[in-house]
Amino acid sequence: MSLKRSDVENIAHLARLSLREDEVAGYVETLGNILDMVGQLDRAATGGIEPMAHPLRGLSQRLRADVVTEADAHALYQQNAPRVQAGLYIVPKVIE
Amino acid sequence: MSAAPPHPRTLAGMAGGLAKREFSSVELTRHLLGRLEAAQPQLNAMISITGEGALAAAALADGAFASGKAGPLTGLPIVHKDIFCTAGVRTTCGSRMLDNFVSPYDATVVAKLKAAGTVMLGKSNMDEFAMGSSNETSFYGPVRNPWNPAMVPGGSSGGSAAVVASRLAPAATATDTGGSIRQPAALTGVTGLKPTYGRVSRYGMIAFASSLDQAGVIAATAEDCAMMLGAMAGFDPRDSTSVDAPVPDYVAALAAPAKGLRIGLVKEFFDTGLDAENERQLRAAFAVYEKLGVTLVDVSLPNIGLSVPTYYVVAPAECSSNLARFDGVRFGHRCDNPKDLLDLYKRSRGEGFGAEVKRRIMTGTYVLSAGYYDAYYLKAQRVRQLISADFAQAFEHVDVLAGPTSPTPAFALGAKTADPITMYLNDIYTIGANLAGVPALSVPCGFVNGLPVGLQLVGPHFSEAKLLAAAHAFQLETDWHARVPAAWL
Numbered sequence: 114m115s116l117k118r119s120d121v122e123n124i125a126h127l128a129r130l131s132l133r134e135d136e137v138a139g140y141v142e143t144l145g146n147i148l149d150m151v152g153q154l155d156r157a158a159t160g161g162i163e164p165m166a167h168p169l170r171g172l173s174q175r176l177r178a179d180v181v182t183e184a185d186a187h188a189l190y191q192q193n194a195p196r197v198q199a200g201l202y203i204v205p206k207v208i209e
Numbered sequence: 210m211s212a213a214p215p216h217p218r219t220l221a222g223m224a225g226g227l228a229k230r231e232f233s234s235v236e237l238t239r240h241l242l243g244r245l246e247a248a249q250p251q252l253n254a255m256i257s258i259t260g261e262g263a264l265a266a267a268a269l270a271d272g273a274f275a276s277g278k279a280g281p282l283t284g285l286p287i288v289h290k291d292i293f294c295t296a297g298v299r300t301t302c303g304s305r306m307l308d309n310f311v312s313p314y315d316a317t318v319v320a321k322l323k324a325a326g327t328v329m330l331g332k333s334n335m336d337e338f339a340m341g342s343s344n345e346t347s348f349y350g351p352v353r354n355p356w357n358p359a360m361v362p363g364g365s366s367g368g369s370a371a372v373v374a375s376r377l378a379p380a381a382t383a384t385d386t387g388g389s390i391r392q393p394a395a396l397t398g399v400t401g402l403k404p405t406y407g408r409v410s411r412y413g414m415i416a417f418a419s420s421l422d423q424a425g426v427i428a429a430t431a432e433d434c435a436m437m438l439g440a441m442a443g444f445d446p447r448d449s450t451s452v453d454a455p456v457p458d459y460v461a462a463l464a465a466p467a468k469g470l471r472i473g474l475v476k477e478f479f480d481t482g483l484d485a486e487n488e489r490q491l492r493a494a495f496a497v498y499e500k501l502g503v504t505l506v507d508v509s510l511p512n513i514g515l516s517v518p519t520y521y522v523v524a525p526a527e528c529s530s531n532l533a534r535f536d537g538v539r540f541g542h543r544c545d546n547p548k549d550l551l552d553l554y555k556r557s558r559g560e561g562f563g564a565e566v567k568r569r570i571m572t573g574t575y576v577l578s579a580g581y582y583d584a585y586y587l588k589a590q591r592v593r594q595l596i597s598a599d600f601a602q603a604f605e606h607v608d609v610l611a612g613p614t615s616p617t618p619a620f621a622l623g624a625k626t627a628d629p630i631t632m633y634l635n636d637i638y639t640i641g642a643n644l645a646g647v648p649a650l651s652v653p654c655g656f657v658n659g660l661p662v663g664l665q666l667v668g669p670h671f672s673e674a675k676l677l678a679a680a681h682a683f684q685l686e687t688d689w690h691a692r693v694p695a696a697w698l
Contacts, residue, residue, distance in 0.1 A: 121571070128529060128574040129536075129551070130567055131559030139564075140571065143629050147572055150630055151518040151585065157592045164590035165597060168406040168420055168646025169670060175449050189313045195543035202538050205549050 114148040116141050216244060217693065220285060220379035220433035227274065227284045234274070234284030238267035238328050241286050245330060245377045248697075252353050254362075254371040256291045257299055258331035266328040273326060281460075282440055283326030288381040290369050291332035292339055293319050293424075294413035298329075302415045303337040303347040303365075306541045306561035316413025317445045318382055318424050325440040330378055333368030337563045338532065339389055339417045341365050342635040345626055346565040353622070354397060355694045356660055360619035363393030363635075369427045370397040374661075375697035380428040380437050384414060386421045387520055388614075388639025391651035394427050395614035395663025398653045400680065400690060401427040402434045405670050406646035407452035409438075410445030418527035419450070421520075421643040430690050431652065431680035435459035438673060454671060462674035467682035468502030472666075473607035476509045478638055484617045490655030490662045491613055497686050498611075498679075506607050510599040515592050516640040517633060522576050522589035523644070528566075529573025535561060568629060597645040604669040609679055613638050614651040614663035638665060648673050652680045653689035661689070 121140045125132050132140065167173055187200060196203040215226055215237050226232055242260050249255060263286065270284030294300050294312035296319075301307045315323065323329070336346040344352040344367025352367040354360040355375035362371045369381035370393035383390040385403035394401025402425045409424040416422060426437040439460060444453040474495065479488060495505055537543040537557025544560055547553035562570070576585035603610060615635060625632040642649035647670055654664035664683075668676045684690050 124571045124575050124578070126555075127578060128567075128570050129533075129554040129558055130562070130570065131555040132567070133559075136564070136567075140568065143568060144571060144575070146628075146630055147521060147568075148575070150633075151522050151576075151589070153518045154515060154522070154585075154588050154592055157512065157515055157588075157595065159588065159591035159595065162591040162594050164587050165594040166590070168597075168644075169452065170597070170601075172407075172452070175451075177446065177449070186313065190539075193310055193313070193540035195537060195541075204538055205547050205553060207550050 114145055114152060116145045116148070215240060216376045217698065218379070219429045220436055223285055223379055224281060228279070234267040234270040234328060235264060237284070238263050238286050238330070241330055241378055245372070248375060248377055251358060252355060252371050252375060253350050254334055254352050254368040254377065255288070256301055256303070256332050256334050256349050256368070259298055259329060262298070263328050263330050270326050270328060280326055281436060282322070284328060286328040286330050286378055287322065288330050288333050288369060288372050288378045289319060290335055290366055290381065290383050292335060292384050292415045293382060294415070295319050295329065295332065298332065300332070301348070303335040303349060304562065304566070305348045306535050308348065308542065310540055314413060317410035317447060318441050319413065322440055333372060333381055335368055336365035337566050338415065339365040339384055339386055340528070340565050340569055342388065342392060342632055343625065344368065344393070345622065346563055348563060351622055354619045355697050356398065356619070359621055360660065361396070361622055363396035363615070363619065365389040366427060367393045370394055370399055370401065373399045373427050373429060374694065376693055380426060380433055382424065383427045384422060384424050385643065386417050386524060387643050388636040390425045390427060391614050391639050391649060391663065391665060392635060394651045396619040396661065398661030398689065398692060399427055399429055400431055400434055400650065400652050401425065402438060402650040402673065402677070403642065403648060404438065404442065404673050405648045407450050408648070408671065408673065409441050410448040410451050412445055412447040416531040418524040419531060420527060421524060430684055431677045432460065432463055434650070435463055435677045457674045459674050459677055463678050463681040465675070465678040467498060467679055470503045470609060470679060471506055471607040472498055472503050473506050473508035473603055473610045475513070475610055475612040476507055477513050478612035482616050482637065483613055484657065486657040487613060487617060487662050490657065491664060494654040494664045494683065495611065497683060501682055501686065508603045508607060508610065510596070510603060510641065512592065512595040512599050513641050516596055516644055517637055519589045519592045519596065519644060520640045521572065521633060522585050523593065525569040525573035526577050526586050527573070529570045529577065532566070532570055537561070565629070593644050596641060600641070600645040600647055608668070608675060610667040612665055614665040618657045618660035618662055642667050646670065648676055650676050650680055652683060653692070654687070655689060
């Protein structure tokens with residue numbers, strides 16, 4: 114399947130990834146090849162087959178009781194943040 | 210310390226040495242830390258070596274021996290793959306994105322092994338976010354194969370495999386999404402077990418593809434893997450995929466004889482693409498099992514040929530979703546001088562992720578995008594159902610499936626980096642077990658041109674004890690697992 118340069122640029126935008134100019138051509142080729150390869154799935158007869166939802170048949174995601182289990186540790190977690198101020202994560206202004 | 214250095218011993222052998230006071234945990238730890246440091250320029254197997262913490266933990270372990278409170282894993286030095294969060298210790302996942310990330314908490318696997326008394330020597334190198342089959346996508350540079358430094362060790366758990374193969378540490382944690390424990394174990398001549406989906410907690414294990422990821426172990430022998438798995442496995446309320454099932458005594462279960470087992474040889478695995486010399490070693494391994502009284506049966510997994518395309522829809526789709534959390538806001542890499550929030554997201558992610566991770570995020574974004582979801586993602590999950598059903602049907606007739614782990618022995622660094630699909634095809638024999646959620650392991654079964662070859666055994670859900678016993682029976686008859694590269698003796 115052939116992708117256009119604009120397709121890759123659009124996918125990168127949707128994925129919130131900046132690509133360098135020199136990266137784009139490579140992804141046009143390799144993403145196209147990957148989509149060709151996964152195109153083999155078309156030859157499988159899957160009529161009436163349910164999509165697999167969990168690797169262990171019959172099991173589904175367990176739910177837990179809606180109760181607080183963790184203590185506040187924001188100061189600890191924010192030690193890894195690129196920018197914080199007064200306990201808040203700082204990003205460029207989003208509202209005029 | 211006794212005259213003979215302890216590093217050639219297995220994990221079980223070291224446990225015996227500690228119990229008999231042949232050496233202390235501090236002596237053992239110091240010895241292995243020295244080897245790890247010295248090997249780093251040649252193998253690059255580690256991202257962090259945590260000597261200070263290791264010696265403190267070893268001293269505690271020696272205290273436990275002195276007061277008679279030691280357990281079976283007390284004082285044993287191990288390595289954790291750098292995908293597991295370790296409180297107060299840098300956890301990078303092999304990525305520039307997390308180069309400065311110091312985890313605020315321990316992964317459950319790390320906490321359980323710590324509680325069992327093990328000593329963490331450091332964090333092993335890996336493919337970035339576990340995406341790779343050669344350990345060449347790591348931000349910290351490739352790991353080299355201890356059998357031949359021009360060759361890759363396999364991936365993504367290449368560092369964990371390399372430290373065990375070169376006897377820098379007796380055991381290492383690892384993770385497997387499409388073969389990332391078994392393939393590097395095969396390429397470096399060690400034993401690697403991927404347990405059943407949900408058998409081992411993934412809390413604190415950085416997510417790649419959540420319907421496939423599973424934590425496991427790499428060690429020299431099946432016995433050592435059994436010792437480790439017993440401490441790692443079990444229900445964890447903090448992981449919603451964790452299964453609440455009793456943990457058997459895997460070490461005691463090793464005594465089960467192989468006689469009477471029915472082993473299925475997967476026909477499709479021998480049809481195409483398997484290196485002829487590799488196949489000869491496998492056939493010799495099957496003969497060993499026959500001698501032990503195993504019945505060999507030919508079986509077919511008719512849809513297994515579609516496992517690579519299925520995987521390269523499901524795994525990238527889940528990866529694109531999981532890696533959306535890396536946004537440059539709360540932790541991880543942030544670009545300089547973002548002009549607005551969109552620019553912050555895009556450049557932080559563009560700079561923080563390497564080429565292969567970006568490729569997988571974009572593949573996943575594409576297959577999940579409007580208009581393509583049914584054609585790619587739902588189609589792949591339907592084919593996955595067929596593949597899973599093939600395994601279930603095969604296990605109605607046999608106890609264990611056997612085949613190669615990898616199509617070829619280790620390949621040269623750089624040989625497959627230009628074409629992603631060539632690299633992806635390394636995992637043709639391993640991906641099926643992840644799609645079906647079943648346990649599988651790789652044991653060394655010979656050499657081709659001086660490079661190790663692996664035999665893969667696959668079992669039904671929660672059959673780890675049976676797989677380990679079958680591997681142990683093989684290792685009692687052979688010595689492939691005991692071979693160590695001459696440079697690392």
